[in-house]
Amino acid sequence: MPETPLDDTLQRLLAYPPEASGESERFVVGVMKRVQRERRRRRIVLATCGSVGALFGLAGASLLAGPVENLFTDVLTPERLMQAALLVAAAAAFHTWLMGDDLPLRG
Amino acid sequence: MLSDAELVARVTGFDDQAAFQVLVERHQAAVRGFLHRLLAGDHGTADDLAQETFLTAYRKLGTLKSGERLVSWLHSIAYRQFLQHLRKHERQRVMAEPPEPGHDPRAAMDAEYLAPRLLAEASPPERACLTLAYAAGMSHAEVSEITGLPVGTVKSHITRGKQKLQNWLERHDHSLSTPTLPKQESHRA
Numbered sequence: 001m002p003e004t005p006l007d008d009t010l011q012r013l014l015a016y017p018p019e020a021s022g023e024s025e026r027f028v029v030g031v032m033k034r035v036q037r038e039r040r041r042r043r044i045v046l047a048t049c050g051s052v053g054a055l056f057g058l059a060g061a062s063l064l065a066g067p068v069e070n071l072f073t074d075v076l077t078p079e080r081l082m083q084a085a086l087l088v089a090a091a092a093a094f095h096t097w098l099m100g101d102d103l104p105l106r107g
Numbered sequence: 108m109l110s111d112a113e114l115v116a117r118v119t120g121f122d123d124q125a126a127f128q129v130l131v132e133r134h135q136a137a138v139r140g141f142l143h144r145l146l147a148g149d150h151g152t153a154d155d156l157a158q159e160t161f162l163t164a165y166r167k168l169g170t171l172k173s174g175e176r177l178v179s180w181l182h183s184i185a186y187r188q189f190l191q192h193l194r195k196h197e198r199q200r201v202m203a204e205p206p207e208p209g210h211d212p213r214a215a216m217d218a219e220y221l222a223p224r225l226l227a228e229a230s231p232p233e234r235a236c237l238t239l240a241y242a243a244g245m246s247h248a249e250v251s252e253i254t255g256l257p258v259g260t261v262k263s264h265i266t267r268g269k270q271k272l273q274n275w276l277e278r279h280d281h282s283l284s285t286p287t288l289p290k291q292e293s294h295r296a
Contacts (some may be wrong), residue, residue: 006269006272006273007241009276010237010241010269010272011241011242013221013222013225014144014222014225014226014237014238014241014242015241015242016136016137016139016140016141016143016144016242016243017140017143017222019136019139024132024135024136027135027139027154027157027158028128028131028132028135030158031131031135031158031161031162032124032127032128032131034158034162035124035127035161035162035165036124038162038165038166039122039124
């Protein structure tokens with residue numbers, strides 16, 4: 001609250017100017033356009049980084065495929081592979097049954 | 108009507124652009140008014156900085172502490188934008204354009220004419236403290252929170268700034284007790 005004539009004068013003179021019609025709408029539109037540009041930029045950066053990461057991953061996988069195959073050829077016989085697949089399927093079924101409440105099984 | 112906190116939660120949680128637009132619509136007048144006063148009449152730059160303020164707010168909305176008032180937080184971003192602008196344009200004085208020839212300041216006891224000239228007398232921190240206290244109607248504690256200055260420093264900036272403005276008004280023969288303009292409603296936070 002103003003206490004002196006100076007306070008009163010300053011409050012009056014420094015009060016924010018009334019806005020011209022349409023000015024605030026233009027401002028809001030300008031801000032939202034910049035926000036959309038920002039979102040687009042973020043998506044481009046994410047997509048670029050993701051693609052580069054995926055390319056490196058593919059290159060690494062193809063480089064390592066040979067050595068890994070040699071490493072497991074003796075261990076993973078077709079029989080064992082079948083057993084492992086059965087075990088994984090059984091574990092998944094058990095998990096689904098145990099956590100049934102959290103999964104949208106109906107509808 | 109949704110509160111600021113609810114809108115902020117929508118923006119940070121779901122990247123809800125419509126919610127952010129409501130926040131911009133709600134607070135743009137206060138932020139722009141503040142920057143217009145700080146830049147002493149340079150409306151173009153003030154609007155650029157205000158846009159930058161909202162863009163920074165959009166990027167950093169997640170860092171807004173719960174319980175912190177959005178309007179104070181926005182003002183503090185705007186103030187930092189202003190200080191950054193000052194540092195970049197250190198050599199240029201931020202002040203109002205000279206009056207047009209033939210324009211009689213006494214005849215134009217106009218807030219929009221006088222305010223930039225008045226504020227050009229004060230230093231940037233004084234300008235910020237005076238604007239927040241008189242135009243935004245904020246308390247010393249709120250001004251301190253926004254500017255990052257201790258409350259004592261805020262009080263002395265306001266006292267010194269007021270003294271400078273009083274001297275300017277007296278030098279230019281403006282009576283303090285004669286309100287010639289209808290009182291404008293200040294943008295209260």
